[in-house]
Amino acid sequence: MKHNFGAGPCILPKEVFQEASEAVIDFNNTGLSILEISHRSKEFEQVVIEAEALVRELLQVPDDYSVLFLQGGATQQFAMVPMNILPEGGKAAYLDTGVWATKAAKEASKLGTVEVVASSSDKNYNYIPKDFSVPADATYFHYTSNNTIYGTEVFEKPQVDIPTVVDMSSDILSRVINVADHDIIYAGAQKNMGAAGVTLVIVKNSILGTSGRNLPSIFDYQSHAKAGSMFNTPPVFSIYVSMLNLRWLKAKGGVSVIEQENIIKARTLYEEIDRNPLFKGTANEEDRSRMNVTFVMDTPEQEAAFLELAKKRGLVGIKGHRSVGGFRASIYNALSITSINALVDAMKEFEELSK
Numbered sequence: 161m162k163h164n165f166g167a168g169p170c171i172l173p174k175e176v177f178q179e180a181s182e183a184v185i186d187f188n189n190t191g192l193s194i195l196e197i198s199h200r201s202k203e204f205e206q207v208v209i210e211a212e213a214l215v216r217e218l219l220q221v222p223d224d225y226s227v228l229f230l231q232g233g234a235t236q237q238f239a240m241v242p243m244n245i246l247p248e249g250g251k252a253a254y255l256d257t258g259v260w261a262t263k264a265a266k267e268a269s270k271l272g273t274v275e276v277v278a279s280s281s282d283k284n285y286n287y288i289p290k291d292f293s294v295p296a297d298a299t300y301f302h303y304t305s306n307n308t309i310y311g312t313e314v315f316e317k318p319q320v321d322i323p324t325v326v327d328m329s330s331d332i333l334s335r336v337i338n339v340a341d342h343d344i345i346y347a348g349a350q351k352n353m354g355a356a357g358v359t360l361v362i363v364k365n366s367i368l369g370t371s372g373r374n375l376p377s378i379f380d381y382q383s384h385a386k387a388g389s390m391f392n393t394p395p396v397f398s399i400y401v402s403m404l405n406l407r408w409l410k411a412k413g414g415v416s417v418i419e420q421e422n423i424i425k426a427r428t429l430y431e432e433i434d435r436n437p438l439f440k441g442t443a444n445e446e447d448r449s450r451m452n453v454t455f456v457m458d459t460p461e462q463e464a465a466f467l468e469l470a471k472k473r474g475l476v477g478i479k480g481h482r483s484v485g486g487f488r489a490s491i492y493n494a495l496s497i498t499s500i501n502a503l504v505d506a507m508k509e510f511e512e513l514s515k
């Protein structure tokens with residue numbers, strides 16, 4: 161058995177893989193593959209309608225927000241956010257908590273002035289800055305709720321009184337959030353929501369079109385909102401996989417139920433990191449992510465040896481990102497406690513072997 165701790169694209173429930181694979185051969189008894197049906201067919205229209213309804217239900221999305229399924233990944237949102245809500249010559253406030261936050265700020269700086277209100281780059285992004293204020297003349301504040309590379313997470317929306325945009329690519333649907341705290345929430349699907357190729361955007365309707373820019377239609381949220389995410393050919397298969405995964409999450413009891421599981425999974429792993437003298441967590445304790453758990457060992461030799469043992473035990477994708485080193489266990493919704501226990505057992509086994 162393989163335990164997939166990959167950071168993304170990542171593990172999804174086996175049932176989802178099974179159903180998706182069946183639909184590749186015959187989608188809903190249509191005699192056609194999901195890969196060949198028209199995106200304008202009634203059958204696929206139903207998929208988009210159900211996917212949107214599930215997002216609305218699972219995240220309790222208020223009625224005055226649009227739920228969009230777009231392409232281009234979270235990276236495209238780095239640009240689409242300022243294009244849509246930052247007026248020419250305007251200013252935006254960004255919280256710098258890592259590579260993705262930096263990239264988002266860089267794209268915005270091509271469209272206006274960016275003020276980085278705080279940064280944790282001084283400690284290789286191992287904490288979340290909390291003591292900052294946003295300039296009164298900023299149009300919006302942007303932050304990244306989960307820093308996939310560094311294993312830090314923002315659990316409470318920062319207290320700012322301007323419209324707020326959040327990149328939730330790696331913790332969307334992992335915990336209960338108040339959508340109304342934000343004006344835009346975006347997330348590439350390939351962590352907690354589905355297969356790569358689709359990006360979820362939840363946007364408050366009143367903010368649509370507020371940049372006043374004459375945008376190419378494909379980059380204008382309004383085109384997609386008006387067309388029900390069918391402005392052009394959508395990523396049919398990726399939306400279908402997301403819909404299946406959202407159904408799975410609903411059947412499990414929803415976001416509040418998975419949140420409790422995620423808390424237990426993360427606690428189990430952090431407890432072993434803190435107990436085992438061979439491993440050391442890299443993120444500040446109070447900012448530890450429940451989705452990406454980063455840890456190191458004292459020497460590269462030890463890390464290579466542990467990686468070897470992990471491989472033998474079927475633990476896949478735990479090598480850390482090059483900018484942090486060591487290990488990163490991504491423990492998204494679909495990863496079971498059985499896999500967490502397998503990793504913890506390997507860490508204990510390694511400790512014994514090292515004695």
Ligand SMILES: Cc1ncc(COP(=O)(O)O)c(C=O)c1O
Binds near residue numbers: 235308309349
């Ligand atoms: C927090 C975060 N934001 C943005 C991205 C970039 O996403 P994409 O590859 O979908 O453009 C990633 C990818 O890992 C991410 O983890």
